[in-house]
Amino acid sequence: MQNITPAQLAQWLADGDRSQPTLLDVREDWEVQTCHIAQSKNVPLGDVPARQGELDTDAPIVCICHHGMRSARAAMFLEQQGFTQMFNLDGGIDAWARQVDPSMPTY
Numbered sequence: 001m002q003n004i005t006p007a008q009l010a011q012w013l014a015d016g017d018r019s020q021p022t023l024l025d026v027r028e029d030w031e032v033q034t035c036h037i038a039q040s041k042n043v044p045l046g047d048v049p050a051r052q053g054e055l056d057t058d059a060p061i062v063c064i065c066h067h068g069m070r071s072a073r074a075a076m077f078l079e080q081q082g083f084t085q086m087f088n089l090d091g092g093i094d095a096w097a098r099q100v101d102p103s104m105p106t107y
Contacts, residue, residue, distance in 0.1 A: 001072070001076055001079050001086045001087065001088055002086070002087050002088070003087070003088050003090045004062060004087045004088065004089060004090060005090050005091075005095075005099075006089065006090070006091065006095050006096040006099040006100045007099060007100065009021075009062060009087075009089060009096070009100075010100045019059075019060065021059070021060040021061060021062045021085075021087065022041060022055060022056070022059055022060070022061045022062070023037055023039060023040035023041065023062050023064060024040070024041055024043060024055070024061050024062065024063050024064065024074065025037070025040040025041065025042045025043070025064045025065070025093075026043060026045040026048060026063055026064065026065050026070050026071050026074045027042070027044065027045075027064070027065050027066060027070070027093070028044050029042065029044065031066060031093075031107070034105055034107050035093060035097065035104045035105045035106070035107070036093070037093070037096065040064060041054075045065070045070045045073065045074055048074050048077060048078070049077070052078060052081055052083075055078070055083070057081075057082050057083050057084060058084055058085070059085065060085040060087065061075075061078065061083060061085060061086055061087065062087040062088075062089055063075040063078075063086065063087065063088050063089065064089045064092060064093055064096075065089075065092045065093070066092045066093055066094055066107075067091060067094055067095075068088060068089060068090055068091050068092040068095075069092075071088050071089060071092060072088045075087065075088045094106055
């Protein structure tokens with residue numbers, strides 16, 4: 001698992017020449033309703049083991065949560081299951097809102 005900063009992720013998402021990552025938001029539904037990054041796939045952390053089949057083991061996946069702890073757990077779990085390109089958003093959606101999208105609500 002690699003950590004990725006909000007600025008690095010923003011650059012990656014803006015780069016049309018680079019294959020885009022799957023944004024895996026592991027927060028609970030109510031958190032995602034408060035704020036989220038467009039095109040993110042919501043799979044609450046507790047559901048990740050049962051739903052890992054929905055993900056491509058060879059595609060880049062960026063795990064996202066509120067501050068980066070749950071997403072790190074999800075990324076480590078998926079890596080143990082054979083996923084090869086796992087990233088954790090450093091600081092989570094809170095850091096994204098503060099550093100990349102200040103219009104995003106925080107909680």
